[in-house]
Amino acid sequence: MFSPEEYRQRLEKILEREKFLESEPGPLEVVMESMVNIFAGIFQQFGHVFLITAGLLVTAGLLVLLILVLGKHKLPLEREGVGKGRTGQYYCPDSALAASKEAAAAGSYSEALRLLLLGLLLQLDEKGIIDYRHSRTNGEYLMQLRQKKFPEIARAVELFYLYEKIWYGRGYCSRHEYERGLQLFQYLQQEAGR
Numbered sequence: 001m002f003s004p005e006e007y008r009q010r011l012e013k014i015l016e017r018e019k020f021l022e023s024e025p026g027p028l029e030v031v032m033e034s035m036v037n038i039f040a041g042i043f044q045q046f047g048h049v050f051l052i053t054a055g056l057l058v059t060a061g062l063l064v065l066l067i068l069v070l071g072k073h074k075l076p077l078e079r080e081g082v083g084k085g086r087t088g089q090y091y092c093p094d095s096a097l098a099a100s101k102e103a104a105a106a107g108s109y110s111e112a113l114r115l116l117l118l119g120l121l122l123q124l125d126e127k128g129i130i131d132y133r134h135s136r137t138n139g140e141y142l143m144q145l146r147q148k149k150f151p152e153i154a155r156a157v158e159l160f161y162l163y164e165k166i167w168y169g170r171g172y173c174s175r176h177e178y179e180r181g182l183q184l185f186q187y188l189q190q191e192a193g194r
Helices: 004-015 027-046 048-072 093-105 109-126 138-147 153-170 175-193
Strands: none
Touching: 093 109, 093 175, 109 138, 109 153, 109 175, 138 153, 153 175
8 A cells, every 4th residue: 555645656657658658640540630631622622511511520530539549648547556455445566465464464364365466466567467457357367478478377377266266266265275375476476577
């Protein structure tokens, strides 16, 4: 967990990443610019009737373009190293691990395991290995790891399986299962750091 100021600083750091900076126009922007040029030629040739109709179409097209361009720069809260916990609290990789240890110390091993997995996902996102989004499934994360040829995929599968069995299955986690999850987490954390 971190303060609003730390959270703001993290978001600013994220927005400085290459993928959020200005870039070359994409195919949609090129098409939209071509449409504007075509309509400008039609306006000159056919006069006011076309001007009004085409003006409305161009305005609608530009609004769509504006929405798409602005949508690229929108940053949902659950992105980029900031994960939302069950209590509505936001975590970064380190705070998720600390919260996991606290939950384990309190005997809440299921919650501790869930926070371990969240911390791992956030760390993998920070390293650019996966693209974390709160709405993605564990299967989608495993698919991303396979696509990146993550060397410890078998351990990742085991951790995800352990989590799903406990979280979606019987609903409780023994200390032994938590410790196995922690061991898997540590292997995966080391591999992500390389």
